[in-house]
Amino acid sequence: MNRGRWIRTGLILTVALISSAVQAWSQSPVRLTVEVIQASRNGNAVDPSLGKLRAQLKSLNYSSYQLLASHPLATTIGAKQVVALPGGKSLDLFPYGLSGETLELLVTITDGTRRLLDTTFRLSNGGTILVGGPAHGDGVLILAITGSF
Amino acid sequence: MAGQISMNGDRCEFLAPLLSAYADDELWGADRDRVGRHLAECGACRATLASYRLMGEALRDAVSAAPARDFSAITWPPRRVLTPPRRVIYHPSRWRDPWPVLAGAAALIAFLVGVQLVRPVARPSNTVEIEQLDSAESVMVIPGDEERMTIIWVFDAKDQTESIGQGPASG
Numbered sequence A: 001m002n003r004g005r006w007i008r009t010g011l012i013l014t015v016a017l018i019s020s021a022v023q024a025w026s027q028s029p030v031r032l033t034v035e036v037i038q039a040s041r042n043g044n045a046v047d048p049s050l051g052k053l054r055a056q057l058k059s060l061n062y063s064s065y066q067l068l069a070s071h072p073l074a075t076t077i078g079a080k081q082v083v084a085l086p087g088g089k090s091l092d093l094f095p096y097g098l099s100g101e102t103l104e105l106l107v108t109i110t111d112g113t114r115r116l117l118d119t120t121f122r123l124s125n126g127g128t129i130l131v132g133g134p135a136h137g138d139g140v141l142i143l144a145i146t147g148s149f
Numbered sequence B: 001m002a003g004q005i006s007m008n009g010d011r012c013e014f015l016a017p018l019l020s021a022y023a024d025d026e027l028w029g030a031d032r033d034r035v036g037r038h039l040a041e042c043g044a045c046r047a048t049l050a051s052y053r054l055m056g057e058a059l060r061d062a063v064s065a066a067p068a069r070d071f072s073a074i075t076w077p078p079r080r081v082l083t084p085p086r087r088v089i090y091h092p093s094r095w096r097d098p099w100p101v102l103a104g105a106a107a108l109i110a111f112l113v114g115v116q117l118v119r120p121v122a123r124p125s126n127t128v129e130i131e132q133l134d135s136a137e138s139v140m141v142i143p144g145d146e147e148r149m150t151i152i153w154v155f156d157a158k159d160q161t162e163s164i165g166q167g168p169a170s171g
Helices: A003-026 A053-057 B012-023 B029-041 B043-065 B098-118 B160-164
Strands: A029-040 A064-076 A081-084 A089-099 A102-111 A114-124 A128-136 A139-148 B128-134 B138-142 B150-155
Touching: A003 B098, A029 A053, A029 A081, A029 A089, A053 A128, A064 A081, A064 A089, A064 A139, A089 A114, A089 A139, A102 A128, A102 A139, A114 A128, A114 B150, B012 B029, B012 B043, B029 B043, B128 B138, B128 B150
Parallel strands: A128 B150
Antiparallel strands: A029 A064, A029 A139, A081 A089, A089 A102, A102 A114, A114 B128, A128 A139, B138 B150
C-alpha cells in the first residue's frame, strides 16, 4: 500500500472513530426503571420484592402493596418509551435532556383518551419519583420511576 | 632627534609620540599636518618613522606568515556528543505517516471512554424539580428530600376509595 492510500485510510479511520465517539457521547445512555405497584386497603400484604420502596410507601394511606410489574428500560435522550399499564392505561416516558446532573423527563399517563397526568421534571441521577393515584381494581396504581444516566 | 626643532618650531620629542600613530595612518587633522611638516624637515624623525613602519611591516608579515592553528583540521566531536539528540516524537515532515494520527485518535477515544467509565456516580437524590404539571384530575405534589421520594398523586375520579376521603398521607 503506497503512502497516498495510507493517508486516505488513516484520515477516514480517524474521522470515523472521532465521529462515532462524538455520537456515542451525545447519545448518552439513560436507564429508566418503572415499577408498577398496586396499593389497596384490603389486607396487609406488602410485597417483599418492593425492597427499599416499602419504607417510602408507608407514608401512604394504604395497607397492601403488590408489585405488579417491573420494566427496566435502556434508552437514550430523545427516545420515547411507552409502558403499558394495567387496565388499559399507558405510561409515556420521554427523557428529553440532561441538565447538569439531572435528567429531564416528560411523563404522561393516559387512560384511553383521558389524560391523567402530563408533567415534566428533573430527576437526579439514581433518583426515584412516585406517581400514584390512577384507579386500578380495588385500589390504585403507584408507579416508581427511577432514572440513572 | 632629541632637541631638534623644525622650522615651524616643533621639537622632535614633542612629536615623537605622534610618529607611531602617523606611521599607522591613525593621525588626523592638525596633528597630522604638524607631523607631516616636521618630517619634511627632520631626517631623524623620518628615520624613526621608517623604523616604525619597518617594524610594523615585520610584525604584520610575522603574523600573516605564522600559520594559524588550523581549526579546520580539528575533528570536532560528533554533534550528538555535545548535545544529546532530542527524541523526536512526531516531526512535521512525517505527516504522511498515518500511524501517529491514528494513535493519537485512539488515545483520545480511550481517554473519553475512560472518563466516562470512571466518572463518579452521583449520590442518588430523591429531590425532584417539577417544571410543569397538567392533569384532567386534581393533583397533589408531596416534595421529597434526600430521604423521602417526591410523590405526585393524581386523584382519579374512578378511584372509589378516594370517595371516602382517604388519599395519600403527606407525613
